[in-house]
Amino acid sequence: MTEDGRHHPTHKPRGRYGIPLTALLLTLATAVFQTRTGPTYPLQGEFQAAGGSVRFFFARSEVIGRDLPIVLLAPVPEELRGRVRYRRYRSADAWTTVDMRPGSFFFHSRGVSRTLKGLGVMLPSLRERAGKYEYFVEVAEADGPFRSVTGEKPVYARYKAPVPGWALVLHIAVIFVSLYLAMLAALLAATGGSYRRTLTAAVAALLLGGFVLGPLVQWYAFGVWWSGFPLGYDWTDNKVVVELLFWLGALWANRGQRRRPWTVVLAGIVTLAVFLVPHSIFGSEYNYLTGTGHGTAG
DSSP: OOTTSOOOOOOOOSSTTHHHHHHHHHHHHHHHHHHHOSTTSOEEEEEEETTEEEEEEEOOEEETTSOEEEEEESSOOTTEEEEEEEEETTSOOOOEEEEOEEEEEEEEETTEEEEEEEEEEEEOOOOSTTOEEEEEEEEEETTSOOEETTTTOOEEEEEEOOOOHHHHHHHHHHHHHHHHHHHHHHHHHHTTOOOHHHHHHHHHHHHHIIIIIHHHHHHHHHSOSOOSTTTOOOHHHHHHHHHHHHHHHHHHHTOTTOOOHHHHHHHHHHHHHHHTSOTTTTOOEEETTTTEEESOOO
């Protein structure tokens, strides 16, 4: 008998912890994907030079007051030269070119500090929230011509105001707790288990993480509470609205003594799809040409 007082066939997983473990693994895999994708995470990779493979670290997000590190990581072949060509995005600025120099370069993100050694530059901090740089990293060997590491596509880097550590950590933690509960509820529903309490907890965690703590972080970083529909087109805000609609639908479909497990499974699938959309796509952006922006107070 389940919590709704009715008998339903139950398909027990192999082992007592089968479903919770599967939900946890899905959550962890999604978390790893989120930390390695999206337009604000550092662009990292490698390219081939005559002297061997060269790894790089190009920052794409920074806090106002900190310079932006762009580094070819050691060891760098002696004959390799580098330079960075940059300007403020959506501005009338002319391109500025600065040579890369050997040294150590500091980068801090999400409470973790790194010292990057190699050939690099530090672009001066921007002052506006959601202000962006666009830049090319160009390399040349000996007296050869310069070529862009990223081809014809520039790298974009966005600035934000400082966010208190407690707000950011709490937001991220609650969001991933909501994801775990969503996966757990969907798996329980799919296997004939009792999912009602987990469904309610998943919706509560989503409301707290996505609609209380999320806007709080947004306000600290960019000076606005919301930049999704109807105020903007930030995919991070919009996708959490889509997710919430499906979970509220599942909660309504399973109210009282009603049992519609397929609605919970569907909401779980939508949630997984939402988390597979990289963070910060079409996010806050300042326009230097107009002196305004979307999703930012400037």
